[in-house]
Every structure is written in structure tokens, then in C-alpha cells.
Amino acid sequence: MLKQIEGSKAVAEAIALCRPEVISAYPITPQTHIVEDLSQIVKKGALGNCQYINVESEFAAMSCVIGASATGARAYTATSSQGLLFMAEAVYNASGMGLPIVMTLGNRAIGAPINIWNDHSDSMSMANSGWIQLHAETNQEAVDLHIIAFRLAEQLSVPVMVCMDGFILTHAYERVDIPTQEQVDNFLPKFEPVQMLDPDEPLTMGAMVGPEAFTEVRYLSHHKQLQALEVIPQLASEFEKQFGRKSGAMVDPYHTIDADTVVVSLGSINGTIKDTIDILREDRCSIGSVKLGAFRPFPLAELREALSGARRVIVVEKDVALGLGGIVASNVRMALRGTSTPVYTIIAGLGGRPIPSKSLDKAFRQAMDDDIEDPLFLDLNHEVIDRELARMKEQRRSGPVAENILREIGLVGHSPRKV
Amino acid sequence: MQQRVKYYQTGTFTVGNRLLDEEKRTVQATKERNNSLTCGHRACQGCGEALGARFAIDAAMNAVNNKLIAVNATGCLEVFSTPYPESSWRIPWIHSLFGNAPAVATGVAAALRARGETKTRVIAQGGDGGTVDIGFGCLSGMFERNDDVLYICYDNEAYMNTGVQRSSRTPPGARTATTPPVGEHPGNSYNQGKNPALIAMAHNIPYVATASVADLHDLEDKVEKAMSISGARYVHIHVPCPLGWGAKPSNTIRLARLAIETGLFPLFEAEDGEIVDTTPIRKQQPVDEYLKLQRRFAHILKDPLALETIQAMADRNISRFNLVREMEVTNNG
CATH class of the missing domain: 3.40.50.920 (Rossmann fold)
Known part of the structure; x- marks a missing residue:
């Protein structure tokens, strides 16, 4: 169904269509609207028994979906920027254990200086964590990539991060075709985990691995990424057949x-x-x-x-x-x-x-x-840079760079002392 | 030669299992025990944590019809029980990170709820470092949300797995690798300390208890009671570490008992934020009886001020929890 809709809201609707069983999230701009919308959808009962867990940090959010995914639930979270860094240890842990978690990343810069706006520093910091990273160009693609992401994650048992530019996409109102539940159900089968915490078949997950096997475990994570090179185009082509539009090209x-x-x-x-x-x-x-x-x-x-x-x-x-x-x-x-x-x-x-x-x-x-x-x-203000470099050269206590630059360009207060 | 019949464990008032009615014996004494943490693990001789975990998890399993999933923080218990590709766990068990066991357990419980599996219950466990220091944020979050998880902390009062460094549970004066017994104030600092059981109670969660490997009946009872309640629960178990404390492996239980009898480790239970029971001290002991069996305190044994300070801590616990009082006489059959 065609809608004129905010990117975050469209993504929230797409996630809901994927029937997640556990959602855990912590607020951080610019992904917040996604998890706000999802909390509404869950609270209204539209997702049946889906559990929405408000946690105390991004580290806990990722940890919570690790536990949920290991217990056989389709699990989702979203974050941005500092949030991704705060959960970094758990990000690596999720991929190391091969848990098919899907996470939206509303791409945002990393501080200091603190900055809430878009760039790709956050996703790049986790590029080698073993997660698949898909990037959306438009909000339509963001919606479609999430549906592909769950299928991809569960097929390969690997976590997938769907990156969408903060504000530029998350907060933009665009025309988006939201698929029907039937379409998504046809594309995305029920989650069949390859490993699961189950009292009837007890297993140990997360055991300590020494030099004798660590390389092999890591190689297999690399192998999954290589498999994804083949699986992503297959899923993109299947997606095109079922949904009538191209999405997911690498x-x-x-x-x-x-x-x-x-x-x-x-x-x-x-x-x-x-x-x-x-x-x-x-x-x-x-x-x-x-x-x-x-x-x-x-x-x-x-x-x-x-x-x-x-x-x-x-x-x-x-x-x-x-x-x-x-x-x-x-x-x-x-x-x-x-x-x-x-x-x-x-x-x-x-x-x-x-x-x-x-x-x-x-x-x-x-x-x-x-x-x-x-x-x-691009568009670097060389004059400001030169003046700041000169100031730093002249005085030892030249002060905080970020504030000096803001003063230089006249955004706050008086100009810094002229050199 | 006539064999002398011992009715009590040597030097204690603890009645041996043999003399109790069958239904009053420990889960561990029954044929039905699950051996959840089974033999072959790599814990040190005299490890209090291995003992505590074995009793706690088997008691929990017994209480929930063997439908249990355990989440383990990084630490001794994790490392000695799961050296790949071996595992001592006969229950579904997951280790994720050092500081996230409570949040992982929240996720496990959420998944069970989402999938309608109401009969399977969740335990999270870790040492004092993983619980009281690095995992404390996640623990508080789990308490505040009242997630259906029993969290068990095995407190051996330092980071033993990494080689005995100070944690926020390390007692004043104690020598660790990062609180060396040198200088004007040797050993650990004499700070205010951190009592996670009282902090857990401040969340008004349905059940909080402290327990000790010196009283395994009590430990099992508390774990079983915890498993009969839903919501967030916390059991803090005192587990001596021979290696880290500089004690004989044969003294593990004696030390755990002395910690109780000196008042340094009070045993109590709390429901919904209120203390409902404390275990009285049967035979009060001065703190130096406890300290002198541990090399980590060797440098303060001749320091009257240090001993006085530690005795004052014990005395404060005794008055705060009313630990020295007329004993209620109970008939154990």
C-alpha cells in the first residue's frame, strides 16, 4: 500500500510485518522514532505475544536480543552512533555466536565533539564485527532491506545491520509502498534456529575456545560472509519477483x-x-x-x-x-x-x-x-583550519578546538583571540 | 573397635543428612539430583563457587521440574565449567559476556514468554565482579523491570579468574594483586563497601536472600523458595576461594561458617523490599578467628586498628540484622 510516511515509521511497519517476537531498545537519536512506533504497535496488541523490553542501555538492548535469539525468538533492535559503540562488545558477541539478529542503524556521527547528525562513522566502526551491513538509498529500500535482512540472517544464522542515513532517511517523509502481511509471510518463513536453549535438548553456548579452534571458528564466520555474497543476489531477485520492485542489489x-x-x-x-x-x-x-x-x-x-x-x-x-x-x-x-x-x-x-x-x-x-x-x-573551510593551527602554534593553552572553530565561524560568542 | 557415631559435622551444629527424614534431606543427597554442574570441571580444590553452584542449580532444577535455562557471566565458573569442547553443564546454558548476564537472561525470559513456554524458568549467575561491578547496570535494569529471572551471585570477594584483583566486594584490608600489602595502609582500602543484597531490596523485588556454602540446607531452601516466586529475584552466596584468600582448601566450609559466626556475612531473606528473616549466630566468634586462617589478611593481624575496624563492621551487622539473640528451638525431627 502506498503511503506518504516518515522513514522511521515505514521501517517500524516493515519490522512489524516481519513478526518479531522480542524487541529490545534504548532511545538514541536519530533511530528513536522507529522503536517508539514499534512500542505502539506492540502495545496495541498487533504483534500478538511479542515482547517489547525497555532496557537501561544499548549494551543491555543487544544483550537482551542475544538471549532472545538464543532461545529461538526472532529478535530486533535499533540504534545509532554512541549507542552502537556502547553495545560494541555485544555486537561482536552476537555475530561470534551466529545469532540471526536484525538491527537498524540510523547512521550518525560519533563524538567528540558530540554531534547528532548523519555520517557513516558508526557503522564503519563495526564493519569487521561479523555482521552483514546493508545500506539503504531510499526509505523504500530501507523497508525492503529489513524484510530481506530477516530472511538473510535466519538463512545463514548471522546478524544483519540495516544502515539508513540518520535524519536524511529516518526523518524524511517520502512515498513508500508498504507490503501486505501476506506478501511478507510468503517471503519470510517461520524462524527455524540452528541452535537453541531448550531444556529438552540441553546444550552449552558460548564456551571458551582456545588457539586450537579459534581460527576455524573465525574462518567459518568469514565463510558465512562469502556465502552472503551469493545469497543476497538470490534474495534480491526473489524479492523482485514477489514484490515487483528491485531492492537489495549489492x-x-x-x-x-x-x-x-x-x-x-x-x-x-x-x-x-x-x-x-x-x-x-x-x-x-x-x-x-x-x-x-x-x-x-x-x-x-x-x-x-x-x-x-x-x-x-x-x-x-x-x-x-x-x-x-x-x-x-x-x-x-x-x-x-x-x-x-x-x-x-x-x-x-x-x-x-x-x-x-x-x-x-x-x-x-x-x-x-x-x-x-x-x-x-569536501567544502573544508581552509581559512578556519589555518587560523586554528596558527593559534595552537602560538599558545600552549589554545583551548578546546571544537569551541574555537564555532567561534571562528561566528556561530557562538565572540571570536577567539586573533593571532 | 567401636566406631564413634557423629551426629553433627565436626565442630558445628549442622545435622548430617543421614539423620534427617528423607524429605528434609538436601536435593544433593537424593538420587534424583540432576548433577547440573557435573564432574570433570576444572575448579580448584576446595572451590566454594563450584560447590555453591552445584547445590544452587540442582535445587533450582528440582524446584522447576528440570525446566531451566542458565545464563552465565564470564568468570571462574564459566571458564572452569566450559573449556571447549567440554562442558560440565547438563542444562541449557549460555555464556555471552562479562557484564551482560542479567540482560541476556531478560532476553531468554522474554523469548520464553513470547513463545508461550511458561514452564521453563531462567537463572543468571556470575561472580562478584561480574555481578556487583561490571554487570551492575544490567542487574539493576533487570530488577527494576521485575523480569522473571533468578540472579545468583557467587561472592568470593575479588576477581579470581584474572588472578585475584580487587572488586567492590573485596573486604577492607584484604591483600589482592591490585591492593598490595605495602605502604601506610596495606591491603584494600577501608571504604564504605557495597552491599548488593540491600541494593537489590531497594528495587522492591519480590525476593532477596543471602546464603553461604557453610549452610547448604539453607542455601537450597532459599533457591527453592526463589524458584517458587515469579519476577526478579536475587540470591547472594558467599563462596570462599582458597587460592584468592590464601587459605587451605580444606578450610572452605570453616571459613564460610566463620564469616557467618563473626557477623561479617549476615544471612537474611527479604520479600518485596522488607527483611522477613535473619539467621541468628549460634556461636559468636571474634573476627580474628576468621581473618587468621587467610593469608590475604596476614599483614593486618597485628594491627589493632585494622582488627578493631573490621570487628566494628561485624558488630554493626550483628546489631543491624539482630544476629545474636535467643535461639528459637525448632524440632528437626
């Missing part, structure tokens, strides 16, 4: 045939990137793009194939590996290893900074001339 090309330059990115920014490409193509620029629908597993072979005709690749990413550069770009280089294709990195949208098409247009043109800084921090 590599989604846009005008890449004969494009000399190909832009690679995750999540909602792909909309702006495609608009920018349209403008550049009108200007006879040979440019296309690839949307990455999954960051873990990373579709190395499929991406390499999609980029095989490119003379250069630009990665636009909303995160930064401090002391290195691009995180996504490093992964893209891995896909292109052995080739001479240059990969340029554009760090953009940190802490919710808008990514205007105009800025992308300029950066893409620089890249097309192979005359671009790498990594390029």
Missing part, C-alpha cells in the same frame, strides 16, 4: 557503460550523485556511478566487474579513517587490486554537513582532470 550501476569516471558511494547520497552525473553528462562528461548496497560482505568481484571499464574511480564517503584517509576507498582499491585505475577519495557529509550537487560537480571535474587532492575533504 552493486547498482548508473550510466557506467562507457563511463571513463565512475563514482562509488553508500546510502542516500547516491541520489545527489546521480543528479550530479545527469548534469555532468549533459555537459558531455563521461561519468557514471555505482551504488554499493552492502559494505559487508564487500562485493569485491562484482564491484571489480562494474568498474572494469573505468579509467578512474571516485569514492564519496561519509567517514574517515583518521591517519589514513578513506575507508570505503581502501575497500574499493582492494576490489581493483592489480589494476592501475586510480581511486580518489572524497570525504563528505561528516557530522551532517550538506553535500550539495554543486560541490560534488566541482570535485568530480577536478577528478576527471586527475587533478584532485586525495583524500579531498
